[in-house]
Amino acid sequence: MPSEPPPQPVLAAFGAAGVRPVALGGGRATTWLAGDLVLKPADLGRAELEWQAQVSSQISCDGFRLAQPRTAAGGWLCADGWCATEYLPGQHYQRRWPEIIAVGERFHAALRGIPRPGFLDHRASPWATSDRVAWGEIPAGDFAQAKHLPRLTAALRPVPAPSQLVHGDLSGNVLFHDQLPPAVIDFSPYWRPAAYASAIVVADALVWEGADARILEAVSHVEDFGQYLVRALIFRAVTDCILGKDAPAASDLGGDSWTLAVDLACQLAARA
Secondary structure, eight states: OOOOOOOHHHHHHTTOTTOOOEEOOSTTSOOEEETTEEEEEOOSOHHHHHHHHHHHHHOOOSSSEEOOEEOOGGGOSOBTTEEEEEOOOOBOOTTOHHHHHHHHHHHHHHHTTOOOOGGGGGOOSHHHHHHHHHTTSSOGGGGTTSTTHHHHHHTOOOOOOOOEEEESOOTTOEEBOSSSOOEEOSOOEEEEOHHHHHHHHHHHHHHHSOOOGGGGGGGTTSTTHHHHHHHHHHHHHHHHHHHTOOSOOBOTTSSBHHHHHHHHHHHHHHHO
């Protein structure tokens, strides 16, 4: 069920007085469409909201669209705990993983050179914690109960690729349109090699969306991809553990989709 819609004073603050909001599906069911605005409860601190607004205005969109933040009355990015972005027409489609990965690569090319934001050091969400585990900044032993974690961590080796800003949750956040470039929404910033973001898409597809080894054709150009996929699976496994969602899930084809994904990642990691 969707959350409660933004109240009329919030809509008025963003210039949408009298508009009846409509719930948008996906995510945590907290997002609402009101005219040409998309509103959701602000789950970021002020520093991150201001940073996102500044960075979004600097990005040159080549082969993708990017939703720009909207300000409320007085120039504020929040109004009574709500924030807004412009509405970008488009739809998420299942199983378009190669296109999502390609859009992500174009997006990350546009992000190169943007400095690392300091707020990343202070995030403490389950996703931020899990990302640090994946990259050895928090001991994996702190989450020994996470599914397949000992096997995944045993496959880790250092990767030499430089870090940069990446979108760490592309899987459900690329919208497609018949006449417009794909749209990137809900930017979740991390400071990692760009291939890690593609690996998270692959991990999500293998574990939750019924993909098989053929998805690797979309990342065949990525050197040492197995190391990124191992880290992406650690990221998702530890997050599931923290959120209490770590029961094994069977795929539609039968068997444990997590085991299939981990087998594939470890095989790739062992080849390099």
